[in-house]
Amino acid sequence: xxxxxxxxxxxxxxxxxxxxxxxxxxxxxxxxxxxxxxxxxxxxxxxxxxxxxxxxxxxxxxxxxxxxxxxxxxxxxxxxxxxxxxxxxxxxxxxxxxxxxxxxxxxxxxxxxxxxxxxxxxxxxxxxxxxxxxxxxxxxxxxxxxxxxxxxxxxxxxxxxxxxxxxxxxxxxxxxxxxxxxxxxxxxxxxxxxxxxxxxxxxxxxxxxxxxxxxxxxxxxxxxxxxxxxxxxxxxxxxxxxxxxxxxxxxxxxxxxxxxxxxxxxxxxxxxxxxxxxxxxxxxxxxxxxxxxxxxxxxxxxxxxxxxxxxxxxxxxxxxxxxxxxxxxxxxxxxxxxxxxxxxxxxxxxxxxxxxxxxxxxxxxxxxxxxxxxxxxxxxxxxxxxxxxxxxxxxxxxxxxxxxxxxxxxxxxxxxxxxxxxxxxxxxxxxxxxxxxxxxxxxxxxx
Numbered sequence: 001x002x003x004x005x006x007x008x009x010x011x012x013x014x015x016x017x018x019x020x021x022x023x024x025x026x027x028x029x030x031x032x033x034x035x036x037x038x039x040x041x042x043x044x045x046x047x048x049x050x051x052x053x054x055x056x057x058x059x060x061x062x063x064x065x066x067x068x069x070x071x072x073x074x075x076x077x078x079x080x081x082x083x084x085x086x087x088x089x090x091x092x093x094x095x096x097x098x099x100x101x102x103x104x105x106x107x108x109x110x111x112x113x114x115x116x117x118x119x120x121x122x123x124x125x126x127x128x129x130x131x132x133x134x135x136x137x138x139x140x141x142x143x144x145x146x147x148x149x150x151x152x153x154x155x156x157x158x159x160x161x162x163x164x165x166x167x168x169x170x171x172x173x174x175x176x177x178x179x180x181x182x183x184x185x186x187x188x189x190x191x192x193x194x195x196x197x198x199x200x201x202x203x204x205x206x207x208x209x210x211x212x213x214x215x216x217x218x219x220x221x222x223x224x225x226x227x228x229x230x231x232x233x234x235x236x237x238x239x240x241x242x243x244x245x246x247x248x249x250x251x252x253x254x255x256x257x258x259x260x261x262x263x264x265x266x267x268x269x270x271x272x273x274x275x276x277x278x279x280x281x282x283x284x285x286x287x288x289x290x291x292x293x294x295x296x297x298x299x300x301x302x303x304x305x306x307x308x309x310x311x312x313x314x315x316x317x318x319x320x321x322x323x324x325x326x327x328x329x330x331x332x333x334x335x336x337x338x339x340x341x342x343x344x345x346x347x348x349x350x351x352x353x354x355x356x357x358x359x360x361x362x363x364x365x366x367x368x369x370x371x372x373x374x375x376x377x378x379x380x381x382x383x384x385x386x387x388x389x390x391x392x393x394x395x396x397x398x399x400x401x402x403x404x405x406x407x408x409x410x411x412x413x414x415x416x417x418x419x420x421x422x423x424x425x426x427x428x429x430x431x432x433x434x435x436x437x438x439x440x441x442x443x444x445x446x447x
Contacts, residue, residue, distance in 0.1 A: 023297075023301070024297075024301045024304070025352065026038075027298075027301045027302070027305055028301075028304075028305050028308060028349070028352045028353060029352035029353070029355045029356075030305075031244075031355075031356040031357060032242065032244060032260070032262040032263055033262070034356075035263055035305075036053075036262065036263060036264055039051045039263075039264055039266060039298075040053075040264070042294075042298065046291045046294050046295065047269060047272050047291065048268060048269045048272060048273055048288070048291045048292055048294075048295050049266065049268075049269070049291070049294070049295050049298065050266070050267045050268070050269045051264045051265070051266055052264055052265040052266075052267065053264045054265075091233070092233055093121065093123075093125065093230045093232075093233040094118055094119065094121070096156075096233065097118045097121070097152070097155055097160070098115075098118060100155045100156065101114060104151050104154075106148075106151065107144075109138075109140050109144050110144060110147060110148045110151070112138060112140075113134070113138065113140065113144060113145055113148040114148045114151065114152060116134065116138070117129060117134075117148060117149060117152050117161065118152070121160070121161060121230060122230065123230055123231065123234050124228040124229075124230045124231055125157070125159065125160045125161070125162070125168070125228060125229040125230025125231070126161075126162055126163065126164070126168070126230070127149070127152075127161040127162065127163060128163065131145045131146065131149075149161060153171055157226065157229040157230075157232065158171060158172045158175050158226070158229065159171045159172045159225070159226060159229040160229050160230065162229075165227055166189060166190075166193045168225075168226075168227060168229065169189050169222060169225055169227070170186065170189055170190060172225045172226070172229075173185050173186050173189060173221075173225070174186065181214075181217055181218065181221060182221070184210070184214060184217075184218055185218045185221050185222065187208075188204070188208075188215070188218055189222070192204055192207070192208075195207075196215070196218070196219075199441065199442050201215045201216075201446070211446075212446035213446050213447040215446070216445055216446040216447045217447070241358050241365050242259070242262055242358075243259055243358045243359055243360035243365050244258065244259060244260075244309065244357040244358055244359070244368075245257070245258055245259060245309065245310075245313045245357070245358070245359040245360070245368070246259050246359075246360045247313075247317060247324060247359060247360065247361045247362070248362075249324065249325070249362045252325065254317050254321070254324050254325075256310070256313050256314055256317055257310075258306050258309055258310050258313075259360075260306065263302075266295075266298060266299065266302065268295055273288065273292070276288055308345075308349065308353050309353055309357070311343055312339060312343065312350055312353045312354065312368075313359065313368070315339050315342060315343055316334075316339070316359075316368070316371050319332065319334050319338070319339070320332060320334065320371055323361075323363075323371070324361055324362065324363075327363055328363055328366075328387075329388070329391065331371070331373060331385045331387050331388070332373075332385055333373055333374060333376070333385045333386075334371060334372055334373060334385075335372060335374070336350040336351055336354075336372055339372075353368075354367075354368035354369045354372075355369070359371075373385040373386045373387050374386045376388075376389050376421050376422065376423055386431070388419075388421070389415065389419075389421055389423060389427075389431060390431045390434070390435055392415060392419050392421065393411060393415070393428065393431055393432060393435065393437075394435055394437070396411060396414060397411075397432075397437055397443070400443075402443065402444065402445040403444065403445055403446070404444075405440040405441075405443040405444050406440060407440045408425050408428045408429050408432065408439075408440070409425050411428045411432075412424065412425050412428055415428070
C-alpha cells in the first residue's frame with residue numbers, strides 16, 4: 001500500500017446552514033403572534049428596522065369568531081356536574097372559601113390554620129398538605145389541624161379540600177340525601193373504589209351479592225358529582241383563532257388570500273440611516289452596513305413566507321376541492337409529500353408552512369395541517385381518508401345498543417361490509433382512542 005504523503009484536490013458540494021438561512025426557516029414556521037413578537041425584538045436591536053403596529057386591525061369577530069377546540073370526547077359531555085355555585089365575575093376559589101368562614105365557630109388557632117389550608121388548595125380544589133408538618137410549623141396540636149380540615153370540607157363547593165378523587169367523591173356523597181342507592185354508592189366508593197373505577201363490576205356484584213343494574217345506578221349517580229370542585233372558579237378567557245388564510249366561495253370558484261392584518265408593517269428608517277451614513281468612523285459604517293443587510297433579509301423573508309403560505313394553501317384547495325364545495329365529510333387523503341413534490345419544495349418546508357396556521361373556509365376555520373390525512377384502502381380499490389373512517393366509527397358507536405356495545409373486531413367488519421373501508425382492528429382501536437371513546441367493555445350498560 002502506498003503510504004506517501006501528498007496534496008490532493010477534491011471538489012464537493014455541501015449546504016452551509018448560515019444564520020440567515022436558519023432565521024428564514026424559523027420565520028416560515030412562526031404563527032402571526034410569534035412573527036409579531038420576533039419583529040418587535042428585531043426592532044430593538046436594529047435601529048434601521050421600524051416596526052409599526054398601528055396597521056394591525058382586529059379580525060371581524062362577527063364574520064368568524066371561532067373558538068379553539070379540541071376533539072370532542074365521547075360521552076364525557078354526559079357528566080352533569082353539581083350545579084355550580086354562583087359567584088362574582090372576579091371571585092376566586094380562595095375568596096369564596098374565605099367569605100364562608102364567618103359562618104363557622106372556630107378558635108383563633110383554627111382560624112389561623114384554616115387560612116393556611118385555604119392558601120394551599122390547588123386549582124382543582126384538592127388539599128395536599130402534610131398534617132404533621134403543618135402542626136409543627138404553627139406549634140399546634142394535630143387535632144386542631146384535623147378539626148380545621150373537617151370544617152373546611154363542610155364549606156361549599158361540596159368535595160372541597162379532599163386529598164384525592166376517592167375522598168372528593170365520598171365528601172359529596174355524604175352530603176346527599178340518604179337512601180339505599182346512596183348508601184350503596186358510599187359503600188362501593190369507600191371500600192371498593194378501584195374495582196368500581198376499573199369497571200370490574202361482575203366481580204364486585206358477586207362480592208357484594210347485588211345485581212349489575214344496581215352498580216349501574218351507582219355509576220350514574222357518581223357521574224352527577226364533580227371530580228374537580230375547584231375548577232369552577234378557573235375562568236380562562238376563551239382562545240379565539242384568527243385565520244392566516246381566508247378562502248371565499250363565489251359560485252363554483254374559490255378565491256384564497258393571506259390574511260396578514262395581524263402582522264406589523266416593517267419599514268426602513270431612512271432618516272436614521274442618512275444621519276449616520278456620512279460618518280467617518282469605520283465601525284459606524286460597518287454597523288450601518290450590517291443592519292441594512294439585516295433589514296433587507298427580513299423583508300425578503302417576509303415576502304417569501306407569504307408567497308410560500310399562499311402557494312401551499314392554493315395547492316390544498318386544488319387537491320381538496322370537494323371539501324370546500326361540499327363540506328368536511330368530503331376530505332380526501334393527502335400527504336405533505338404529495339404537496340411538496342407538486343410544488344417542487346422540500347416536505348419539511350410544507351410542514352413548517354402549515355405549523356400553527358389556520359384557514360377560514362365556508363365550512364368554518366380549520367388548522368392547515370388537518371387537511372393532510374392518511375389514506376385507507378377500500379374494497380373499490382379506491383382510497384378514503386382517515387377522517388372518514390373516524391366519522392364512521394363515531395357514528396356506529398353512537399347508534400349502538402349500549403347493552404351490547406360493538407367490539408373493535410365487529411367495527412372492522414362493519415367498516416368493510418358497509419363502508420367499503422379496509423382497516424385493521426389495531427387501527428380501529430387507535431382511532432377510537434383518538435376520539436376519546438372507551439372500549440366496548442367500558443361502554444356497556446346493565447339496565
